Amino acid sequence: MNTGNLRGTRYWAANLVAALIVLVLLGLHLGMFHLDGLLRQITSAWSRPMTWNRVVERGESGWFTASYVLLLGMALFHGLYGVHTILTERWCSPRASARIATGCWLVGIALFAVGTATVLVFHFGLTGE
Amino acid sequence: MESIPSPPNRLGLLGWLGGGRRGIEAYVFLCQRVSGVVLLLYLSIHVFLTGARLFGPEAWDRLCKMTHLFGYHYFEYLVFAAFAFHAFNGIRLVIIEFGFGLGRPERPVYPYRGSTHKQRPLMIAMMVLTAVLIAAGGFELVRFPH
Amino acid sequence: MKDRETVTFRVQRYEPGRDAKPVWADFPVAVQAGMTVLDGLLQIRQQLDATLAWRFSCRMGLCGSCGMMINGKPGLxxxxxxxxxxxxxxxxAPLANFPVVRDLVADLRTMxxxxAELKPFLVRDDKAGIEPGAAEFLQSPEELLKFLQFSYCIKCGACMAACPTMALGAGFLGPMPLTAAHRYNADSRDQGFALRKPALAGPRGAHHCHYxxxxxxxxxxxxxxxRAVQLARRxxxxxxxxxxxxxxxPAPVAEPPAGEHKAPIEAPPFTARAD
Known part of the structure; x- marks a missing residue:
């Protein structure tokens, strides 16, 4: 009897893992950028995150660079998995499903490429500044 | 048997609303979908906008000023709220996914109290946490504007 | 409260192939305390319009035939x-998310x-174990409780009409079939999980349930x-x-003694009532 795992469950499990990673990384990211005023009340060492110096600091940090790339990848996977789910609930023929999946992958790869290129170019100082 | 030339009679997107007749979980499901789509759209915009840092400090500062001009930071607050909701409700869904908080299958005795009732305290707890985070973000927006 | 009140039954009338689109027809129905929607429909058929079509059988919530949208909510x-x-x-109105046969009759064949795709029956590796009359299986009350609730389903289609995922399109098998699948997966006598898995985890499977x-x-x-679908997902x-x-x-409780093998019980031949 077939006891192998099927693609649907594998994708769903990957989606859950991605969600967990996004939860942690995006939680930290949004906390840092949207609750910075409150954080400054706790620690005076917390300076404004949107100033150019802070942007450069983060861009040069390997940890930040890696976390940005990971967050972008996981967020795109989680988000586009959701969009794929919604669209295949509406259009579910094998042909339509294949097109939707291809579309989601293309959009995901394109956005991931743009975002990752930005982060890496900035990190390695290739901006020509 | 001959096929029936009838439309599938689906309720469509408006069916998600159910004319206000649906249970609380159905509206939470709807908000989860809407917040998810909003977050993905924002991420797409965000990837391009933050690319401005490649063009130096002036371009970055210009972008920061411009976003305030169009009230973009208010939109960003909504995105923050969407994240808070999507994250906490998502935690609830994953907990339920693993079979926790649903109660065990039981002999149905009228009036029926299904798993939706059993998991409601969890849902309320998550919604309270969401409200706290959204309130913190709102306080930040008013008290410490960027 | 007055003994009898008139309630207007606003019923969706539609005959695909003849009518361009569904229309609403009003029927005044004299309602008294305790009267069911089905009683009202019978009154319409007897006194106002004999052509109104709906489906019913047992009149007591057992057969699941009279599922329909009652004030926008699916019910019997x-x-x-x-x-x-x-x-x-x-x-x-007829149950949502199904094609309409006529008036209040929904076509449940998709459900x-x-x-059927989810194999809603006991599957055993030992084929002899499920031959009628071959043996009994042991099952504890705890094991029974794991699926008993899900076995009460009468296949009325109300859950399918209420499901927001199904409102969008045909990309979801639906709550009823998935519940039936879990009913058997959770049965201690069953070994069919692997057989049901392709449909359960397939493109129209349980992953489209969003609770x-x-x-x-x-x-x-x-x-x-x-609950059943979440447990299936788990x-x-x-x-x-x-x-x-x-x-x-579980092993069969006992093999019947040699020579006492009971033949499967056959149903008596169907005879129409004389009246």
Missing amino acids: ACNTQVHDVARKTLRL FAAH AGECTRVCPKGVDPA DLLLDLLRLKRRRPA
Whole structure:
């Protein structure tokens, strides 16, 4: 009897893992950028995150660079998995499903490429500044 | 048997609303979908906008000023709220996914109290946490504007 | 409260192939306390319009034939009292998310096709174990409780009409078939999980349930399909992680003594009632 795992469950499990990673990384990211005023009340060492110096600091940090790339990848996977789910609930023929999946992958790869290129170019100082 | 030339009679997107007749979980499901789509759209915009840092400090500062001009930071607050909701409700869904908080299958005795009732305290707890985070973000927006 | 009140039954009339689109028809129905929606429909048929079509059989919430949208919510006409849902106007429409045969009759074949796809019957590795009359299986009350709730399903289709995922399109097998699949997966006598898995985890499978809970809210038998589908999803995840316990099927209780093998009980021949 077939006891192998099927693609649907594998994708769903990957989606859950991605969600967990996004939860942690995006939680930290949004906390840092949207609750910075409150954080400054706790620690005076917390300076404004949107100033150019802070942007450069983060861009040069390997940890930040890696976390940005990971967050972008996981967020795109989680988000586009959701969009794929919604669209295949509406259009579910094998042909339509294949097109939707291809579309989601293309959009995901394109956005991931743009975002990752930005982060890496900035990190390695290739901006020509 | 001959096929029936009838439309599938689906309720469509408006069916998600159910004319206000649906249970609380159905509206939470709807908000989860809407917040998810909003977050993905924002991420797409965000990837391009933050690319401005490649063009130096002036371009970055210009972008920061411009976003305030169009009230973009208010939109960003909504995105923050969407994240808070999507994250906490998502935690609830994953907990339920693993079979926790649903109660065990039981002999149905009228009036029926299904798993939706059993998991409601969890849902309320998550919604309270969401409200706290959204309130913190709102306080930040008013008290410490960027 | 007055003994009899008139409630307007606003019924969706539609005959595909003849009518361009559904229209609403109003019928004044004299309603008294305790009267069900089904009673009202029977009154319409007897006194006002004999052409109104709907489906019913048992009149007591057992057969699942009279599922329909009652004031926008799926339910059984026979176990919904008019005064519980309406004082002046009651809107009746065929179950949503299904094609319409005529008036209030929905075509449930899509649901039964999905049901069949999920193999809603006991599957055993030992074929002899399920031969009729071959043996009995031991099952503890705890094991029974794992699936009993889900076995109360009467296939009325109310959950399918309430499901927001199904409102969008045909990309979901639906709460009823998935509940039936879990009913058997959770049965200690069954070994069919691997057989059901392709449909359960397939492109139209359990991953499209987002726990909106509407199926559970409208189920007239307290079956709780939302719980069943979540438990099915847990099984799939545990199976993926190789954490799902493989259940050895219980052995038959006792082989019948030689020479006393009972033949399967045959149903008596059907005879139409003389009256």
